[in-house]
Amino acid sequence: MRRIISILMENEPGALSRVVGLFSQRGYNIESLTVAPTNDNTLSRLTLTTTGNDQVIEQITKQLNKLVEVVKLVDLSEGAHIERELMLIKLKATGAQRAEIKRTADIFRGQIVDVTSSVYTVQLAGTSDKLDAFIESVGEASILEVVRTGVSGIARGDKVLAL
Amino acid sequence: MELLSGAEMIVRSLKDEGVETIFGYPGGAVLHIYDALFQQKGITHVLVRHEQAAAHAADGFARVSGKPGVVLATSGPGATNTVTGIATAYMDSIPLVIITGQVQTDWIGNDAFQETDIVGVTRPIVKHSFMVKRTEDIPSTIKKAFYIATTGRPGPVLVDIPKDLTSPALTYEYQYPSKVKLRSYNVVSKGHSGQIKKAVDLMMAAKRPMIYSGGGVILGNSADMLTELVHNLGFPCTNTLMGLGGIPGEDKQFVGMLGMHGTYEANMAMHHADVLLAIGVRFDDRVTNHTSKFCPNAKIIHIDVDPASIAKNVPVDIPIVGPVDQVLKEMLEQLEKTEERNDKSALEAWWKQIDAWRAYHGLRYETAPGILKPQQVIECLYKVTNGEAIVTSDVGQHQMFAAQFYKFKRPRQWINSGGLGTMGFGLPAAMGALVASPDATVACVTGEGSIQMNIQELSTCLQYNFPVKIINVNNQSLGMVRQWQDMQYQGRHSSSTYEQSLPDFIKLAEAYGHVGIKVTKPEDLEDAMKEAFSLKDRLVFMDIYVDPSEHVYPMQIKDGSMRDMWLNKSERT
Numbered sequence: 001m002r003r004i005i006s007i008l009m010e011n012e013p014g015a016l017s018r019v020v021g022l023f024s025q026r027g028y029n030i031e032s033l034t035v036a037p038t039n040d041n042t043l044s045r046l047t048l049t050t051t052g053n054d055q056v057i058e059q060i061t062k063q064l065n066k067l068v069e070v071v072k073l074v075d076l077s078e079g080a081h082i083e084r085e086l087m088l089i090k091l092k093a094t095g096a097q098r099a100e101i102k103r104t105a106d107i108f109r110g111q112i113v114d115v116t117s118s119v120y121t122v123q124l125a126g127t128s129d130k131l132d133a134f135i136e137s138v139g140e141a142s143i144l145e146v147v148r149t150g151v152s153g154i155a156r157g158d159k160v161l162a163l
Numbered sequence: 164m165e166l167l168s169g170a171e172m173i174v175r176s177l178k179d180e181g182v183e184t185i186f187g188y189p190g191g192a193v194l195h196i197y198d199a200l201f202q203q204k205g206i207t208h209v210l211v212r213h214e215q216a217a218a219h220a221a222d223g224f225a226r227v228s229g230k231p232g233v234v235l236a237t238s239g240p241g242a243t244n245t246v247t248g249i250a251t252a253y254m255d256s257i258p259l260v261i262i263t264g265q266v267q268t269d270w271i272g273n274d275a276f277q278e279t280d281i282v283g284v285t286r287p288i289v290k291h292s293f294m295v296k297r298t299e300d301i302p303s304t305i306k307k308a309f310y311i312a313t314t315g316r317p318g319p320v321l322v323d324i325p326k327d328l329t330s331p332a333l334t335y336e337y338q339y340p341s342k343v344k345l346r347s348y349n350v351v352s353k354g355h356s357g358q359i360k361k362a363v364d365l366m367m368a369a370k371r372p373m374i375y376s377g378g379g380v381i382l383g384n385s386a387d388m389l390t391e392l393v394h395n396l397g398f399p400c401t402n403t404l405m406g407l408g409g410i411p412g413e414d415k416q417f418v419g420m421l422g423m424h425g426t427y428e429a430n431m432a433m434h435h436a437d438v439l440l441a442i443g444v445r446f447d448d449r450v451t452n453h454t455s456k457f458c459p460n461a462k463i464i465h466i467d468v469d470p471a472s473i474a475k476n477v478p479v480d481i482p483i484v485g486p487v488d489q490v491l492k493e494m495l496e497q498l499e500k501t502e503e504r505n506d507k508s509a510l511e512a513w514w515k516q517i518d519a520w521r522a523y524h525g526l527r528y529e530t531a532p533g534i535l536k537p538q539q540v541i542e543c544l545y546k547v548t549n550g551e552a553i554v555t556s557d558v559g560q561h562q563m564f565a566a567q568f569y570k571f572k573r574p575r576q577w578i579n580s581g582g583l584g585t586m587g588f589g590l591p592a593a594m595g596a597l598v599a600s601p602d603a604t605v606a607c608v609t610g611e612g613s614i615q616m617n618i619q620e621l622s623t624c625l626q627y628n629f630p631v632k633i634i635n636v637n638n639q640s641l642g643m644v645r646q647w648q649d650m651q652y653q654g655r656h657s658s659s660t661y662e663q664s665l666p667d668f669i670k671l672a673e674a675y676g677h678v679g680i681k682v683t684k685p686e687d688l689e690d691a692m693k694e695a696f697s698l699k700d701r702l703v704f705m706d707i708y709v710d711p712s713e714h715v716y717p718m719q720i721k722d723g724s725m726r727d728m729w730l731n732k733s734e735r736t
Contacts, residue, residue, distance in 0.1 A: 010347060014294070018286060025287045055474070062471035068291040068311060071347040163346070 002031070003057050004076040004083060004153045006161055007046040007064060011037050015069040019046060022067065028052065028060050032085070032128075032150030040163070043071065049128075049151050072161060080156040086123070087131045088113070090145040091138055093120040101138060108134045119144065167337040169298040170199035170329035173262065176305040178205050179339040182233050184224065184598050185209070186217040190237025191277060192264025195329035209598065209627055212619040214241050216591035218248020219617070222257050223555060223595025226578045227603075229384065231258040231312050232595065238264045239277030242323075243284060247585060249319045250288040254582025255405060256382060258317035260308045265294070267327040282323050290318030298328045302339050310343040315350040316469040317382060351468060354485030354493060362440070362464040362481050363497045369438035370509035372398045375421065375450075378405030378581065379443015379467060383487035386410065386574040389442065392491060393417075395498060397510060399517055401429040403444055404566055405581040412550070412570025418517060419526070422450040423719045424563040427524035427730060430717065432517050433458055434726040441465045443487045446476040447582070456724035466490045524717065524730055526567055535685045537561060537636045537709040541568035544606060544634055547692045552604040552632075553578065553596050557589035557613030560642035561634075563715040565608040587616030593631040594623060604696065606632045611665055611706075612641045621675035624702045632695055633704045635668060638711040646714045650729075672704035682707045 009015050016035060023030045028050060035046040050060060057075065064070050076083070093101050093115075101120050105112055110124035124134055128151055135146065155161070167175060173196055177185065184207045189197045200208055211217040214236045221232025232252075236245050242263040252259045266275040282292045291311050293304050301324070308320040366372060374396075380389050390410045393400045401421040402409050410417050419426030421433055433439070439461040444450070451457040454477050465472075465479040466487060473482045483490055528538050541564045544552070550572055556562045556579040571577045578596055580588040593607040614635055624631055641659040648656050669679030678701050682691045688707070695703040717728040720735065729735045 014282065014292075017283070021286050055478075059471065059475060066469070066471055068345065068348050 001053065001057075002049060002051050002077070004047060004049050004081070004151055005061065005064070005073060006076050006153055007048075007073040008038070008043050008071045008161055008163070009046060009067075010069040010071065011042055011044040012069060015044065016046070018067050018069060019064065022063055023050075026059075026063060028056065032148075034150040034152050043163070045161075047150070047152050071163065074155065074161050076153045076155060079159065081153050082156060083127055083151050083153040084125055085128050085131055085151045086125045086149045087134070088121060088123055088147045089135070089138075089143065090119055090121045092118065092142045092144060094118050097142060101142065104134070104137050108137075110134065164336040164338055166334040168195070168199070168329065168331045168334050169301055169324070170195035170331060172298070172301040172335070172337055173305065173324070173329065174199045174203055174206060175337060176302045176339055177233060180305065180309050181230070182206060185233040185235050186211055186220040186224075186595070187235030188214050188217060188237065188241060190241045190264065192238035192266060192326045193235060193241075193329075195326065195331060196235065196262075196264065198331070208235070209594070209623065211591065211623050213617065214244035215248050215587065216594075216617050216620045216623070218245045218259065218261065219251065219585075219588050219591035220595035220598070221259050222248060222252045223578055223592030224599045225252075225257050225259060225595070226592070227553060227575050227596045228599035229575065230599075231260055231309055234259060234261040236261070236263050237277065238266055238281070238326075239279045241277075242281035243279055246285060246288070247587075249285055249321065251580050251583045251585045251588060252319045253288045253290070255378060255580065256317050257319070258312040259319040260305070260312050261319060261321045263321065263323050264329075265323045265325040268296075268325045269327075271325065282321065285321050288319070289321050292321040292323070294323045295325070295328060298333065299335050301328070302337060306340045307343055307345065310345070311348065316472075351485050352489065354466065354483045354490035356493065358481055358483045359490060359493050359497055362483060363494060363501060364503075365438055365462055365464060365481060366396065366440060367501065367503040367505055370506060371435055371437045371513045372396070372440065372505070372510075373432050373436035373438070373461070374398050374400040374440045374442065375403070375433065375444055376400065376406045376409045376442040377403040377444030379487050380406055380409040381574045383443060383468070384574070385443075385487045385491050388488060388491040388495065390414070392495060395495065397505070398440070399432055399514070401425070401433065403447070403450055403581070404579065406444065407566060407577045408571035408574040411572050413572070418521065420566055421725070422447075423452075424567065424715050424717065425450075426526060426567070427717050427728065428517055428520040430719070430725045430728060431520045434724055435516075436461045439463045442491070443467060445472045448476070451477060452719045452725050452727065453722045458725070528713075528716070529731070533685070535683070535688065535707065535709045537564050537638065537713055538568055539685060539688065540634065540636050540707050540709060541565050541608070543688050543692050544608070545569050547689065547696055548604055548606065552576075552606045553600060555579065555589045555592040555596055555605065555607045557607075557609040557616075558584045558586045559610050559613060560638070560646065560713070560715050561608050561610045561613075561636040563643075564636070586613040589613060590617050590620045590631065590633065594620065594627070594629045597629045597631065604632070605630075606634055608634045608636065610642060611635060611637045611639065611668070618671070621672065621677060621702070625676045628700065629702065630698075630700050631702050633702070635704065635706045637668075637706055637708050638713070639665065639708070640711050642711075642713075643715070645711075649714065650718075668704055668706040672702075677702040677704055679704045679706065
């Protein structure tokens with residue numbers, strides 16, 4: 001099962017390599033990973049998506065908690081949450097395709113953020129599924145380049161991951 | 164406040180931490196530190212002959228004393244040579260602080276001479292590591308390193324210090340912090356009372372209870388409490404390889420070690436138990452055999468300070484996270500208050516069954532006239548040392564025989580590399596044991612394979628007068644490898660023999676300035692061993708030729724349950 005684990009950790013050199021290293025050492029998967037400092041610049045927020053059964057996820061969270069630089073973590077997929085991923089996608093846009101891509105981008109509530117006579121660059125935010133669906137809609141043939149940030153997430157309601 | 168250089172700060176911080184001895188080897192990146200060591204009194208430095216041995220010696224010191232061991236090594240090869248020693252300590256949760264020199268800050272990343280990213284290299288085998296960036300941070304970093312190494316589940320912590328930070332030319336105000344503040348590192352201080360209550364209720368309802376205890380009891384200084392609990396409850400108790408000495412080896416309620424080479428009675432009792440109290444153990448694969456067949460009828464209570472150890476390999480019914488000493492203390496208190504006791508007749512029947520198992524096998528082995536068996540060597544060692552020696556061991560058949568046949572009376576008496584299984588551990592660990600306990604009798608049980616992996620330390624032993632008694636159980640082959648080749652590869656002894664290339668260990672010991680004694684006949688063994696141990700202030704290398712074809716039994720059958728064992732070469736359960 002796919003899980004979103006969000007981690008508050010010390011914003012120190014080496015902390016990220018310990019988290020990433022843990023996954024390869026213990027044979028866990030990382031599907032996506034995103035990290036940046038928070039409003040408190042001593043802390044970084046790292047969000048990763050992984051897959052595994054309950055036992056594996058329990059081990060992952062326990063092992064992450066053991067890392068000295070990990071301050072707090074939460075498995076966002078355990079409760080109601082919002083997840084977002086940002087994609088920049090460069091597409092061939094000539095002839096009839098040009099209008100079609102504009103229409104598809106509108107349907108997905110994407111924005112065309114760069115234009116040349118033959119290329120559109122579309123910015124799209126949403127769940128990973130939504131980004132996958134967009135890629136499928138425009139079709140492999142028109143895609144020149146895809147950049148995705150990986151998933152970021154936050155719990156719904158009053159729950160916060162902070163000190 | 165005093166003004167000190169970075170190098171002086173390192174030495175002073177160690178002193179303020181209560182360190183008396185460190186193990187190391189000098190080199191370019193740590194020369195400032197060695198110069199600071201030269202100009203002080205209070206810290207003794209033991210110069211090893213290879214940095215791997217420094218780590219093992221510090222490890223042996225830590226295991227015997229209960230205090231953290233300290234290693235000092237230079238950058239590059241000095242640091243990488245410590246890696247096996249760090250991994251050994253990591254697997255067995257031994258508190259070490261390893262200080263490595265690094266090339267000067269502005270050279271880092273340039274592939275400078277003797278540069279290695281040792282923080283990166285050791286990342287998977289340390290509890291934590293630091294790269295110091297500013298000289299002023301040295302005292303607080305060392306303080307944190309000791310705190311992390313020794314609290315919670317202990318482990319090795321590495322501190323990498325670039326050479327420019329230790330320069331004698333620059334001095335700073337020195338103050339050793341009295342407290343550590345780490346918002347992201349919290350140690351559990353006691354177990355959950357409700358969980359302990361549930362555990363006590365389950366234990367009182369047991370008809371076939373079993374206590375399975377490990378290294379956590381030794382590290383947590385809880386052997387006395389474990390023994391009290393075992394006696395109070397009247398339950399049988401088994402120890403893991405790391406847990407030997409947790410209860411006296413001659414105790415009637417002790418059924419021996421369990422696991423791959425555990426006793427028949429311990430493994431049978433585990434398999435048939437209905438309630439298992441697991442204390443400071445990690446359900447290692449060398450204990451459980453196939454986890455899906457492990458203790459099929461048992462409800463499991465697991466006490467451990469590390470939450471990640473719980474339900475890692477085997478699902479647990481009642482987890483208790485906390486330091487073993489605190490949890491056992493509360494468990495004993497709760498037991499005192501409860502009026503419930505186990506069904507007496509059920510417990511009697513259970514003991515009758517266990518005694519029958521014990522009578523059936525009880526570590527029997529075959530002897531033959533004129534042939535010296537490795538088991539006899541350990542039995543003789545036990546007799547000659549009155550069971551009082553600190554025994555360090557290398558890895559292989561001799562290790563298993565020592566674990567089976569030496570009845571350890573107390574914790575911290577049995578020093579071996581259980582988790583990583585590091586050949587070459589025994590001799591340097593014995594040096595560390597003698598630093599921790601200078602008046603103790605220290606025997607290093609080894610084999611002709613393992614001893615050659617750190618034999619250069621015979622020179623260190625002469626320099627510092629470490630009177631280790633080396634018991635070389637010489638079967639002229641890599642015994643455990645050979646045993647597996649006999650049992651699983653139709654006797655094809657691929658690269659497990661030496662084809663007449665073994666050195667004359669007696670001459671070798673003498674060349675290093677020690678005493679060598681060779682034994683080839685069973686009838687000479689006891690007198691020779693008495694002679695060796697009578698030479699109190701000398702290192703004696705006993706080269707004892709034993710039956711090369713002997714196997715360690717019992718031996719669990721791969722992918723089976725705990726009760727599936729070979730009991731000798733032709734008999735299986």
